[in-house]
Structure formats: structure tokens, C-alpha cells
Amino acid sequence: MPARVDLGRRSGDTGVGRRRCTPPAWWRTSALDGIRVSETVGAVSAQSSLETMLDQNSQIPATPRPVARRDLMGGPGGIGGRPPKGGAVMALPCCAMRETRLDTARIRAAQRLIDPVFLRTPLYRCEAMESDLGCTVSIKLETANPVRSFKGRGTELVASLLAAEGTRAAVCASAGNLGQALAWSGRGRGLDVTVVASRFATVAKLDRIRALGAALELVDGDHEMARDRAAAIARYDGIRLVEDSLDIETCEGAATIALELVDSVPSFDTVLIALGGGALATGVGHVMKALAPEVEVICVQPLGAPAMTHSWRERRVVTTDSTDTIADGVAGRHPIPAVLDDLLLVADDAVLVQEASIIAGMRMLLDHAGLVVEPSAALGVAAILEDRERFAGRHVVTIVCGSNVDMDTYHRWVGAATGPQIVTGKDGG
Known part of the structure; x- marks a missing residue:
């Protein structure tokens, strides 16, 4: 049996890294031996205005330190996973980073911006x-x-950031849960929210997005097609694209x-x-x-x-x-x-x-x-x-x-x- 940790005796943590990738990664596809490979173009930018807002309101020091981690160089858990048939591999120096983009002090402070519900x-x-x-x-x-769903925790931070910046509109791609959450958080802050989803998404999720006041656009494809369409809307209309997982607030x-x-x-x-x-x-x-x-x-x-x-x-x-x-x-x-x-x-x-x-x-x-x-x-x-x-x-x-x-x-x-x-x-x- 693995060692158990007594969570009541841990010391505090001051946070890990503080990097945010913006603008969102734009996907392009290229052929490699007959297989379509997705690549991204993007860069690590300065800390976000939400991070600044959190740091100003937080009494917790935000000194970065490396995150504790296991040595993954020898392979994860002895499981020799292989790419799926029809999949593609893109070389990426993922392990060059020794810090995540997240910050523990900022996460603690974020609790004050999330609706208690x-x-x-x-x-x-x-x-x-x-x-x-x-x-x-x-x-x-x-x-x-x-x-x-858990998504409201992240969209509360996203909506707080957008409101603080004076942004009035945002668009996201969603299988349903992120769209609902952004619609709920945006409605309370006067944001016009557009959600792009697959027309094959769960009907109950789509109905709820509409009920929360968001504009809903459906695409004849899967979530990746919805992501492409949401990015196009953001570029054409000049509004903020909210990208789940890439936006550090989520x-x-x-x-x-x-x-x-x-x-x-x-x-x-x-x-x-x-x-x-x-x-x-x-x-x-x-x-x-x-x-x-x-x-x-x-x-x-x-x-x-x-x-x-x-x-x-x-x-x-x-x-x-x-x-x-x-x-x-x-x-x-x-x-x-x-x-x-x-x-x-x-x-x-x-x-x-x-x-x-x-x-x-x-x-x-x-x-x-x-x-x-x-x-x-x-x-x-x-x-x-x-x-x-x-x-x-x-x-x-x-x-x-x-x-x-x-x-x-x-x-x-x-x-x-x-x-x-x-x-x-x-x-x-």
C-alpha cells in the first residue's frame, strides 16, 4: 500500500510558476507521411491582468517554486502506450519545463472571485x-x-478578468458544460457570450446554453470544428476567445x-x-x-x-x-x-x-x-x-x-x- 499523507500536518505552499499562454494557440494542419499533424503557433506572454488583480488583492506571498514531481523520464507507470491507429505524433519538448503555468497563491486568492455557489x-x-x-x-x-459541473469555477475567473478589462463580448467552443458556465458567469457581468458547439452535442446542454442567454452557433462536426469556428468568430468580430484549458483561469x-x-x-x-x-x-x-x-x-x-x-x-x-x-x-x-x-x-x-x-x-x-x-x-x-x-x-x-x-x-x-x-x-x- 502506498504511503498515506496526513493532510492536517502539511505546511503552506507559496505557488508554482506564473506563466500564461496568450494569445490562444491557433491550429494549422500539415501532411506528414500521409497523416495530418496538428501544430500550434503561440508564445508565452507576460502575466495576465487577472493575475495582477489577484496579486493586488492577495495577502499570500507569490514566490514561485518548482512543483514536486515524479521522474517521468523513464516512462509513465510502466505503461507503454502507443499512438492510436490513424493518429499522429508531433515532436514537442514537453519536459523542458519544470514549472507549471499555475500558481498556488493565485489559486488561493481566486477563491474570493468565484461565486460561493x-x-x-x-x-x-x-x-x-x-x-x-x-x-x-x-x-x-x-x-x-x-x-x-465544475466549469463554473473557471468561468467565474474568466468573466472577472473580462469585466476588469472592460471587455463586453466573448466566444468559446464547448461540448456543453463550458458554454453553460461561461453563459452563467457572463450574464452576471454584462458580457455578451457566444457559444459554438457541435450540433451533435447533448441536447440538454444546448438547451441550457440558450436558456442562460448566450448566442448559440452549431457546426456540422465535432468539438475541434467548433474550436476552429470560435477562433474565426473571435478574429472576425474582434472579441475575446475563451479557450478551455489554455486560458490559465480555467x-x-x-x-x-x-x-x-x-x-x-x-x-x-x-x-x-x-x-x-x-x-x-x-x-x-x-x-x-x-x-x-x-x-x-x-x-x-x-x-x-x-x-x-x-x-x-x-x-x-x-x-x-x-x-x-x-x-x-x-x-x-x-x-x-x-x-x-x-x-x-x-x-x-x-x-x-x-x-x-x-x-x-x-x-x-x-x-x-x-x-x-x-x-x-x-x-x-x-x-x-x-x-x-x-x-x-x-x-x-x-x-x-x-x-x-x-x-x-x-x-x-x-x-x-x-x-x-x-x-x-x-x-x-
């Missing part, structure tokens, strides 16, 4: 799940808020979840985090490595949307041509290099899980915790189901990150699940 979300031990999973399980419930907002974890749980061994674009994983992972480095940080992604996991394993950006998963909230194909840099510094492992395990996890959360969740929120439970031996005897925290799901589709999924499924082998093997 998104903070101090429920955290509790779910004993009813433990006999099936073989470990102690605590749930961090990020669905008990007006947008039913990561540092998510990171406040980890502050609540280390302040509330006496001790735990592992935190399981849904991995998509990387805001949640890098935010929570940064705080864990800064304040509780003995806690294992494990990112979980669907086998049908493996781009970021393969990128983490290969230590370079790996893109995929398509995705095939019900977990639309984490179904990206083009990882952002700056975000991968951060992830390499704070994640101890990244694993892939099968669709059947995701559905079984959703069913377990319904039957044993009374929670209706979207597929992305069940990734942590799915990881335990697929590797019970690994987690046996541990205290595991899983972040239930969203509950925006079409109910008819949800009932078809969980109705087909007969109970907890135990899948042997890693990565769906």
Missing part, C-alpha cells in the same frame, strides 16, 4: 459503493451548482477543488480525475503536487477518445482523426501543447477505460449514491472497476465533474447495464 461542494465517503469496488471511496460532488478555477480536498479529507491515497482538455487534471494535479505530493494523481480518459492520454505517455502531442465515446465532455482530438506540458509535471498516471465500464460506473453512482451523472463524471469509478487490485485497500477520491445529460439517452445507457462490471486488464485489454 460553486465553492465548498459536497465531499463525503460513499460506503455503499465500497464492497463492490474493494476500496474506500470518497466523492467530490461538482454537480450541486447552477450549471451542474485551470486555476478547477484547482480550487483540490484546495477543498486537502482542507477537508484527513488522509487519502489517490485522486481520480476525468481527463479531456486538461483544465481539471492540471488544476487539481498542480495543487496535489504542491500541497500533498504523496497523493497519487491518476487521470482517466475513454478508450475511444485517447489523444491526451497517448500524448502524456509519448511525452509529445498525439492527435487522433476521430473519437468514439459517449463521454462527449472529454472527447477531444487535438491536445494543447502548453496544457500537456503542465500535465506531464503533475500526473502520476493516465489510464484508458472501456465504454461498458463507464456505463457501469454511471449505474453504480445511481444505485449506490443516488446520483444521475454524465459519462465523464463516471470515469473515476470506471477506472476502479477495471483494476480493482490496484486500488484495493486504498482511500480513493473521485471527482464527479458533471451531470448534464439527456435523460432519455441516460435511461437507455443505464437500463442496459445489469450491474457493476469487473473488466480485467488495463486500457480495456
